Amino acid sequence: MMLRILFSAPTALWEEYRTPLRQALAEAGIAAEITTATEAPDEIDYVVFAPRGGLSDFSPFTRAKAVLSLWAGVETVTGNPTLTQPLCRMVDAGLEEGMVEWVTGQVLRHHLGLDRYICATGPHWDQRVPPLARDRTVAVLGLGELGWVSARALAALRFRVLGWSRTPRALPGIECRHGTDGLRPVLEAAEILVLLLPRTPETEGLLDAERLSWLPEGAVLLNPGRGALIDEAAVLAALDAGRLGHATLDVFQTEPLPPDHPFWQHPRVTVTPHVASETRPASASRVIAENVRRAEAGEALLFRVDRARGY
Template sequence: MLYLYSPEQQDHYHHLLQEALPDWSIACWPQEINAEAVTHVVAWKPPVNFFSRFSNLQVIFTLGAGVDKFLQRDDIPEHVTIIRLTDAGMAQQMTEYALYGLLHFQRKMDIYRSQQQNTVWQPQPTRLAKDTRVTILGLGHLGVHVAQTLAGLGYPVSGWSRHPRNIEHVRCVHGCDALGSLLQETDVLFSILPSTDETQHLLDAKHLALLPKDAALINAGRGTLLDEDALLNLLNQQHLRFVLLDVFASEPLPAAHPFWRHPAVMITPHVAADTIPEEAVAQIAANIQALASGHPVQGQVDRQRGY
């Protein structure tokens, strides 16, 4: 039996799953069931101890790309396989988000917005794509799509990851030792890194200060990557010109947080890339079939790496 927990879109997901998996018995929270019959769960943000009653649970499919909240739980046994979404319509959305922030900075829309508020008519010097160096932190499925798309638009793109990668038209570097020099050569830094022990506050005061003066930062990965106090200090020193933030250490972002009112910061409420139900279910169904036939699956989580 497959059990579904997605209160916000439960009926829609149930219909799609039943259509994609006609031979499966599929139940939805809070439907009463025989918990011992549940072997597979599809869920997003389930409550505390949700998984404890499923004694025969084998696989959890998450309805998102991030799995840090699942790995922090104590109700998921080590033997249970966790499979995250690798795209499900998110790659195109994430690319659009990155491109919006990049163009906002490159075409100086932040400056023009400030000028408008002060009734100033003052054209700024033109900056071309070829003169705007972009660095992508995180070269998973989404990061690769962003990097290749921006490179195709004429931007010089570099990508950083923990392990070596080879991506056409993208300069790839890896390892903590290479990060510092890369940041010094970056005009727009876009992060799509997951939350792991290694990425906690990776962008701290030391690393953020390596970005050139008047650079831009876009964070659509996880809020824990960023030392928010260090970022505020650099913004107040006018070291960075523009910041676009979609994720935060605490969500929703508290109303008293200074990011809300800072003139150099643009905030979105964790919407850079939403899961598209139809594509998510198609991926889940394909992975269920792959597991049944002993074939590799997309998105299987390595608990040691944290993604």
């Protein structure tokens, strides 16, 4: 049977996915017609979705067996009352590898104090020797797929890694804490803090002035997760007060980050423009094809979103 798949995403993404998605479906043995047109929605079997593609009402897609997101973050769509079909977020090898590279690169940059040399404008014979990784504590808030692989990579470099999640986790090589009671001791020990939580009502503004005050003086904040996780004004105040030593931020409440935002000019802020990790069309297409194959075979979908938790 020929399946009909709607690709609902910005035009630029269709140009990137057109060939890899067709190839991945063919390799999975799936006969499918991919369309970008929303006519005859009751004939669509699957929706491949990214925000800003024009689709906001899922109710006409009465035959659709799943909505397959191209993004890891699904907070923009989980609350949509018209979305009654199973929703799957994107987790692919390219996304994980990119995040691990960004996180480990930034952690090592701050652990080794490389800015002292990279940013020096003249002779700078500074022989301060950094501690070994085993003597530095890095905390990772969020132990989903991206948080876990990043924490594992840091532990492999012999950092002492603390992990925190809303619910209990047990991960080899990681000292795991959870829940409200577990957060403060993790923050109090975090010389370098990495935020990789999903955006949910419970995590919005999680890192506010009070919780920033729990960090060791001079701690470094890395946020490649979600811009809404931090109180931006509180972060700036903590930097100015010396509570934070540096903030390296990849995600923001408003993107692109406005040119007049104080993060751009602050001497202890590094801005990277939401490039910590990006979904790669080739590997993501294989995840989409595998979920279509699973649904057609009556198997459990990969990375299905728990609506109650929001991820």
